[in-house]
Amino acid sequence: MSSVLSTASRTSSPRTTAIFFAGSVALLAILPAVLPTYHVSVATQILIFGLFAMSIDILAGYAGRTSLGHGAIFGTATYVVLYGVANAGLPLALAIPLAVVAATLLAAIFAALAIRTTGVYFLLLTLALGMIVWGICLRWSVVTGGENGIRGDIRPAFIGDARSFYYVTLGCSVVLTWAMWRFIRSPFGLTLSGIRDSESRMRSLGYNVSLHLFIGFVMSGVFAGLAGALYALFNNFVSPSTVALTQSVTGLLMAIVGGVGTLFGALIGSFVMIALENFVSFYTQRWLTVLGLVFIFTMIFAPAGVLGTIRVLRARRQG
Amino acid sequence: MNLFQLLNGLTFAALLFIVASGFTLIFGLLRIVNLAHGALYLLGGYIGYSVATWTGSFAMGIFGAMAGVAIFGLLLEGGLLRFVRGYELRQVLLTVGVAFVINDMALVVWGGDSFTVPTPDFLNGAVKIGPVFYPKYRMFVLGAGILVFILLWLLMNKTRLGVMIRAGVDDAEMVEASGINIRKIYLWTFLLGAALAGLGGVIGGAFLSLYPSADAEILVFSLAVVIIGGRGSLPGAAIGALLVGLLNSVGQVMFPELAYFVIFGPMAALLAFRPLGLFGKAA
Numbered sequence: 001m002s003s004v005l006s007t008a009s010r011t012s013s014p015r016t017t018a019i020f021f022a023g024s025v026a027l028l029a030i031l032p033a034v035l036p037t038y039h040v041s042v043a044t045q046i047l048i049f050g051l052f053a054m055s056i057d058i059l060a061g062y063a064g065r066t067s068l069g070h071g072a073i074f075g076t077a078t079y080v081v082l083y084g085v086a087n088a089g090l091p092l093a094l095a096i097p098l099a100v101v102a103a104t105l106l107a108a109i110f111a112a113l114a115i116r117t118t119g120v121y122f123l124l125l126t127l128a129l130g131m132i133v134w135g136i137c138l139r140w141s142v143v144t145g146g147e148n149g150i151r152g153d154i155r156p157a158f159i160g161d162a163r164s165f166y167y168v169t170l171g172c173s174v175v176l177t178w179a180m181w182r183f184i185r186s187p188f189g190l191t192l193s194g195i196r197d198s199e200s201r202m203r204s205l206g207y208n209v210s211l212h213l214f215i216g217f218v219m220s221g222v223f224a225g226l227a228g229a230l231y232a233l234f235n236n237f238v239s240p241s242t243v244a245l246t247q248s249v250t251g252l253l254m255a256i257v258g259g260v261g262t263l264f265g266a267l268i269g270s271f272v273m274i275a276l277e278n279f280v281s282f283y284t285q286r287w288l289t290v291l292g293l294v295f296i297f298t299m300i301f302a303p304a305g306v307l308g309t310i311r312v313l314r315a316r317r318q319g
Numbered sequence: 320m321n322l323f324q325l326l327n328g329l330t331f332a333a334l335l336f337i338v339a340s341g342f343t344l345i346f347g348l349l350r351i352v353n354l355a356h357g358a359l360y361l362l363g364g365y366i367g368y369s370v371a372t373w374t375g376s377f378a379m380g381i382f383g384a385m386a387g388v389a390i391f392g393l394l395l396e397g398g399l400l401r402f403v404r405g406y407e408l409r410q411v412l413l414t415v416g417v418a419f420v421i422n423d424m425a426l427v428v429w430g431g432d433s434f435t436v437p438t439p440d441f442l443n444g445a446v447k448i449g450p451v452f453y454p455k456y457r458m459f460v461l462g463a464g465i466l467v468f469i470l471l472w473l474l475m476n477k478t479r480l481g482v483m484i485r486a487g488v489d490d491a492e493m494v495e496a497s498g499i500n501i502r503k504i505y506l507w508t509f510l511l512g513a514a515l516a517g518l519g520g521v522i523g524g525a526f527l528s529l530y531p532s533a534d535a536e537i538l539v540f541s542l543a544v545v546i547i548g549g550r551g552s553l554p555g556a557a558i559g560a561l562l563v564g565l566l567n568s569v570g571q572v573m574f575p576e577l578a579y580f581v582i583f584g585p586m587a588a589l590l591a592f593r594p595l596g597l598f599g600k601a602a
Contacts, residue, residue, distance in 0.1 A: 131539040135579030288423035295416025299409045300402045
């Protein structure tokens with residue numbers, strides 16, 4: 001049941017993936033040369049949210065656990081970086097590791113509570129936990145600045161302009177995407193996929209299902225936290241909306257639009273959603289309505305997403 | 320905790336029960352986690368506010384909100400959810416989309432200001448309970464919560480529809496096999512659940528006020544109630560509401576800034592031992 005959203009486990013060979021990966025990186029590397037500055041920062045945002053959506057896909061696609069609390073993990077890292085640098089005066093080199101540790105701890109708490117449940121219960125629980133974090137960020141105004149959030153020009157001068165920061169983000173994205181891909185292809189990741197397909201079978205084979213899910217969730221939290229820390233540098237601002245349900249939902253929707261269980265699909269989803277947001281905002285302020293409608297239509301017509309649908313079609317053609 | 324805070328906790332629990340009972344009914348029978356429930360609450364509150372100020376009658380406001388939200392529920396069930404029937408996760412995520420649309424459209428219609436539903440004169444002022452003076456309206460909320468509980472209990476235990484709903488919660492296929500049109504029961508349950516959200520919106524809108532993020536706040540409380548109480552259980556919802564309501568009241572007094580965190584404790588403790596909630600049954 002929990003794998004309803006994910007598609008057939010047919011995946012491309014490592015060599016095709018490597019070629020595809022190298023080609024995409026090369027293409028992304030020359031982007032700033034041809035794009036105007038504004039679009040470069042949109043591209044940066046796409047990469048950051050792509051990482052975030054991939055961290056959600058690790059759980060949703062490979063462990064069969066759809067989380068609606070990852071926005072809180074992502075945003076906690078953003079809060080810690082901004083609070084650390086702008087309010088507590090920590091150096092950035094300390095604030096970022098601290099932020100990732102905070103996100104990881106939060107993910108560990110979420111995981112400890114949520115891994116016992118599956119399907120909708122997992123979704124509900126992560127949603128409730130994420131909303132508690134949102135409530136705290138909103139009300140604990142001494143630390144979080146409440147509704148006003150925390151603002152601070154925390155990006156160091158040498159990556160101050162949009163283009164150099166894009167390259168920093170691209171570098172991080174390449175390393176992290178590779179790490180995530182290695183993670184899901186590792187024996188550990190394959191065990192997670194096994195748990196997604198049949199928990200009872202994996203248990204009777206002697207695997208410690210709870211421990212695997214726990215570590216899987218925490219790893220996913222580490223990646224979400226790293227994306228959140230990058231976002232702090234990108235945005236120089238954080239407010240409760242960064243940890244809100246909308247954030248978790250947007251990330252999940254990106255993973256779904258790209259195709260749950262395809263990892264790289266999350267990047268495509270991020271591109272589609274952020275491009276759409278920029279396009280729509282040009283004409284109307286009703287982005288939330290459009291987001292809601294995209295959600296409704298995706299769920300009804302294309303739950304497998306872009307890459308998922310391509311895979312299904314290809315599988316059908318090959319018989 | 321003094322009497323005043325205790326009453327605050329109890330009256331908030333009564334509101335939570337009204338909202339969460341609708342949520343848990345839909346969750347129990349249709350297996351749909353309706354994450355648009357908070358948005359339906361807010362919509363009910365706004366409709367109630369508009370009708371009550373326009374007609375000058377609180378009762379009309381309640382009626383209008385319940386009817387309006389029930390119709391909306393009908394459209395949601397019959398128009399959208401039927402396309403994803405049987406896919407639990409797709410249903411949930413679809414209702415998230417619906418919640419966004421409702422919330423954003425409400426912002427267009429009613430704006431971002433906060434509103435309070437006007438209450439009738441006989442509910443204004445305070446009443447002396449023991450040593451404290453307590454707002455009459457909040458006592459009315461407590462009464463309304465208890466009344467809703469009794470009515471729902473009678474509906475579930477003393478009527479034919481209630482028998483069919485309870486049978487459907489346990490085994491929908493079996494109900495269908497005995498020649499009952501389960502689709503119709505689904506629809507009625509969804510309408511009832513939505514109407515309860517609308518009722519909660521008006522009642523809550525008169526003392527908690529209505530603003531664009533009120534739906535998310537009430538939703539997380541309802542979720543906590545249902546997670547504690549267990550899917551589809553009325554007594555579970557009542558106990559969950561009492562726990563969450565009282566803890567919230569304690570939390571607001573002791574740690575005003577972390578009040579949200581206080582409902583987290585019992586939820587965590589409970590889940591460690593009963594992942595399906597106090598009265599939950601395995602699906």
